[in-house]
Amino acid sequence: MVFLAITFFILLTLCILLAILPSLLHPLLFWKPFNHEKSSDARRPSLGTTETKITQEVAPYQFPPLRPKSSSRMAMGLKRLDHSNWLTLDSSYLSEHALRLSLLSSRHADVVQCLPGSMASCQEVLGLVTSFLSTRFPQHYSIVTKADGPYIENRLTSETYLIGEKCENPIEVAAKLAMEDFNVLVRDPETGEYHLRASATLFPAGWKLQERIGYSMARLHGPVPAWKEKLGANVNKYFDHLSSKTAMERTNLFIQTTQDLFQDAPESPPPKPLTPSNLMVRRERQAFMRLEKTDAVLFTVRTYMQPVTELGEEEIIALRSQILGWEEEVRLYKGYKIWGDILMGWCEEMVGELEVKVKE
Numbered sequence: 001m002v003f004l005a006i007t008f009f010i011l012l013t014l015c016i017l018l019a020i021l022p023s024l025l026h027p028l029l030f031w032k033p034f035n036h037e038k039s040s041d042a043r044r045p046s047l048g049t050t051e052t053k054i055t056q057e058v059a060p061y062q063f064p065p066l067r068p069k070s071s072s073r074m075a076m077g078l079k080r081l082d083h084s085n086w087l088t089l090d091s092s093y094l095s096e097h098a099l100r101l102s103l104l105s106s107r108h109a110d111v112v113q114c115l116p117g118s119m120a121s122c123q124e125v126l127g128l129v130t131s132f133l134s135t136r137f138p139q140h141y142s143i144v145t146k147a148d149g150p151y152i153e154n155r156l157t158s159e160t161y162l163i164g165e166k167c168e169n170p171i172e173v174a175a176k177l178a179m180e181d182f183n184v185l186v187r188d189p190e191t192g193e194y195h196l197r198a199s200a201t202l203f204p205a206g207w208k209l210q211e212r213i214g215y216s217m218a219r220l221h222g223p224v225p226a227w228k229e230k231l232g233a234n235v236n237k238y239f240d241h242l243s244s245k246t247a248m249e250r251t252n253l254f255i256q257t258t259q260d261l262f263q264d265a266p267e268s269p270p271p272k273p274l275t276p277s278n279l280m281v282r283r284e285r286q287a288f289m290r291l292e293k294t295d296a297v298l299f300t301v302r303t304y305m306q307p308v309t310e311l312g313e314e315e316i317i318a319l320r321s322q323i324l325g326w327e328e329e330v331r332l333y334k335g336y337k338i339w340g341d342i343l344m345g346w347c348e349e350m351v352g353e354l355e356v357k358v359k360e
């Protein structure tokens with residue numbers, strides 16, 4: 001009898017330990033968008049029904065090296081979002097932050113646009129961003145409650161911003177805190193099309209935010225070859241099914257002849273002849289997720305720039321094979337006529353002759 005009682009006690013203790021062990025080991029294992037209004041303690045994200053796993057234990061995000069593309073077709077190229085690395089911090093933070101602040105003060109309307117009716121979604125974006133940053137990088141960001149509302153402290157820059165419902169420019173604050181640009185898309189119930197309703201785009205890749213704010217996805221992508229035939233319909237369907245659990249990411253690639261992160265027009269022929277040292281690989285990491293409270297779509301963009309002359313041998317081979325895999329109209333759209341000969345000549349010098357033939 002005593003033996004049975006002891007065995008039962010040991011089993012019960014083991015069960016309890018197994019049940020609480022994960023939360024003892026990882027207090028930040030579960031992360032969900034932080035609701036400033038409801039929480040009494042602004043420093044602790046609360047649990048809810050749409051938790052997303054985020055942990056500090058994962059390695060900091062590294063943009064993947066260039067690889068040859070398996071397909072030459074314009075494709076969505078989506079993969080599951082790595083949630084713990086949704087927003088990123090790296091050694092370019094301070095210099096890019098300074099550039100972001102300067103653009104915000106010198107050309108505000110070129111980089112921030114919020115159409116009427118988008119405020120609630122922008123507030124939701126800021127809630128997600130502050131919750132993420134203070135959970136993922138608690139050494140750099142904290143949320144503190146003051147008499148007039150919650151604030152976020154950024155120890156990297158010694159800045160403090162009012163957040164929560166009294167914040168008047170939430171998408172702009174999000175863009176000042178993070179290295180990413182933020183876009184809010186809202187579905188038109190009549191057409192089923194998604195429209196760009198708010199954006200903080202500090203680093204546009206060849207387009208003007210002021211011109212395109214309010215545009216549908218189809219109009220936004222007007223200059224993109226084969227958008228309508230190959231991508232448009234899929235993207236609308238994909239957005240319809242997006243949830244906080246099915247967040248996705250994709251990357252893209254451009255060649256630029258300047259180092260400008262703020263590039264609001266397509267590449268044009270430069271005044272002086274180009275050399276390989278003028279050429280930059282511009283790549284974006286784009287992430288998509290549903291804003292659960294306001295039912296909009298959030299599209300974030302992190303831009304990476306690297307001089308082509310800093311690429312290693314394998315990346316040069318990969319870059320060349322990607323570019324040569326582009327269909328003719330894609331090459332034209334991406335400015336191949338401006339930089340193509342210089343880049344291809346340099347690739348040949350660095351890694352030898354072509355193995356892939358240009359498609360005619």
Ligand code: HEM
Nearest residue numbers: 075076183185196206207220221223224231235252253299
């Ligand atoms: C799954 C969703 C999306 C896909 C598959 C997609 C795909 C593309 C592609 C293929 C291009 C051509 C350049 C490149 O190679 O990347 C492009 C350009 C562009 N995309 Fe998207 N995109 C998506 C979502 C969005 C969203 C949500 C926005 C909202 C801001 C956006 C804004 C743009 C703009 C402004 C351009 C430049 C167009 C130009 O050159 O004038 N895209 N996109």
